[in-house]
């Protein structure tokens with residue numbers, strides 16, 4: 001029995017993500033929460049002939065608590081998306097409060113659920129969730145994940161094109177965070193190696209495309225939002241990995257933005273001294289089973305990791321301060 005909950009389920013990501021979760025036989029109950037439209041989305045999905053029972057909830061009558069009751073996995077794509085010219089950090093003003101309130105609901109109703117945060121800016125929203133859970137004395141760092149899978153999916157797609165390899169077979173760790181220079185693809189570890197001639201400006205352009213893939217979609221959508229369908233694909237892929245590992249499947253490893261204690265920091269190495277960082281993580285029945293080291297990096301990759309740290313620190317501090325700053 002696995003109950004999955006989507007918070008922000010009526011949105012551009014929420015709807016196709018809910019569809020993919022409804023399509024999976026691994027999910028036995030699916031609760032959809034949003035401030036609008038979830039009864040319709042749930043009624044629509046409920047006609048799909050898969051085992052999960054689908055229900056929609058709105059804020060009145062304790063809808064959030066009802067949706068979250070008994071949750072095993074909570075995926076959060078609630079909040080506003082970017083428009084051209086905005087950074088992910090520009091979304092903080094609105095999304096920080098949305099994520100704080102949803103995290104409070106999780107802390108009160110389903111503190112043992114796995115929490116998967118999609119809402120941007122992920123570098124800050126994950127620390128926000130952690131601080132809320134800490135305030136309720138229910139923070140378990142093994143159960144909180146920032147979803148950076150779309151960066152991994154993009155890296156696989158772009159490298160698959162270059163190496164003429166099936167992109168589904170291309171495995172590339174993308175580490176760091178989820179915005180611009182904090183996104184660090186470890187291309188030297190690609191399962192489909194780039195040709196040795198692929199260097200200099202060509203390599204720089206590929207790294208830039210992975211780091212700023214989100215901007216490509218924001219620009220193409222021209223004011224109508226950011227990536228939704230590819231994010232739903234990536235979010236479902238990661239959520240189903242968490243569920244498969246929870247059910248006992250072994251050897252599932254994926255990059256995800258997680259809390260690092262001091263031991264994990266020294267394991268990750270390479271000067272990573274931030275409290276949250278995306279790195280390869282082995283998933284297990286209780287969530288994070290083992291945080292993996294970054295492995296051996298090229299000089300270029302070391303420089304990219306170093307360049308990611310200052311922005312990550314600022315983003316993390318901003319999230320932590322949002323919850324802990326004294327109210328005036």
Ligand SMILES: NC(=O)C1=CN([C@@H]2O[C@H](COP(=O)(O)OP(=O)(O)OC[C@H]3O[C@@H](n4cnc5c(N)ncnc54)[C@H](O)[C@@H]3O)[C@@H](O)[C@H]2O)C=CC1
Pocket residue numbers: 007008009010011012013014033034035036077078079080081082091095098101102117118119120121122147148149150151178225226227228231
């Ligand atoms: N982690 C990642 O890789 C990615 C993250 N994102 C982020 O995901 C978020 C959602 O993006 P879209 O689905 O395109 O936006 P959207 O605007 O289409 O959908 C957001 C949904 O959240 C709902 N919502 C707003 N306040 C809420 C609240 N208090 N409780 C519950 N639901 C609430 C809205 O009603 C709406 O249905 C954005 O912050 C976006 O930047 C987008 C793409 C990739």
Ligand SMILES: O=C([O-])CC(=O)C(=O)O
Pocket residue numbers: 081082088120150213214215217218226227
């Ligand atoms: O670019 C955005 O704002 C949405 C996002 O996080 C992505 O597509 O990676």
